Amino acid sequence: MAIPKKIINFLEGNKVKYETVEHKTVFTAHDKAATLKVADKIIGKTLVVKLDKVMVLALIPANKNLDKQKLKKISKAKIVDFVKEAWMKKNLKGVKIGSVPPFGNLFKMPTFIDRGLMSNKKIVVSSGSHTDSIKINPASFKKIIPDLVVGSFTKKR
Numbered sequence: 001m002a003i004p005k006k007i008i009n010f011l012e013g014n015k016v017k018y019e020t021v022e023h024k025t026v027f028t029a030h031d032k033a034a035t036l037k038v039a040d041k042i043i044g045k046t047l048v049v050k051l052d053k054v055m056v057l058a059l060i061p062a063n064k065n066l067d068k069q070k071l072k073k074i075s076k077a078k079i080v081d082f083v084k085e086a087w088m089k090k091n092l093k094g095v096k097i098g099s100v101p102p103f104g105n106l107f108k109m110p111t112f113i114d115r116g117l118m119s120n121k122k123i124v125v126s127s128g129s130h131t132d133s134i135k136i137n138p139a140s141f142k143k144i145i146p147d148l149v150v151g152s153f154t155k156k157r
Helices: 005-013 029-036 068-075 085-091 138-144
Strands: 018-022 044-051 054-061 064-066 080-082 111-114 123-126 132-136 149-151 154-156
Touching: 044 068, 044 123, 054 064, 068 080, 068 111, 068 149, 111 138, 123 138, 132 138
Parallel strands: 054 111, 111 149
Antiparallel strands: 018 132, 044 054, 044 080, 064 154, 123 132
16 A cells, blocks of 8 residues: 555645655564664654543654653643554554654644654654555654654563
8 A cells, every 4th residue: 555645645734745655564663673674773663652631742862762751741631641543443544553654734733752762864754555665854753743742652572
């Protein structure tokens, strides 16, 4: 499955430079890094997280895990939890579960990005497909998500 038209239109409409990257079917960010033969610190994995009653996207490096306590502090939420797959299937139409693109404004959701990803020249993020990814400069990523929240909310795997 190629990158959904909705994602391409979003990127093109925002006039940012990006590159599509085709690869074999992968289901984890770690496998994507191995397949593309790149450091997993430049692969972004998109997590769908519930902060109190608000659903958000959190983009973290593949070599890290989410630190719920740190995210709680940054977001000032009382409860941080992962969203159930059923909610994702119902609300994130047109993209494959496990390959949710980190463009929260497309889904009317706030987007958080871990500071660790912002220091890379390029990052590789999910595209909505298990066989294609998007390579983008962190500055361009920040440009297309005006209310992007940047913070440190990961821990070692």
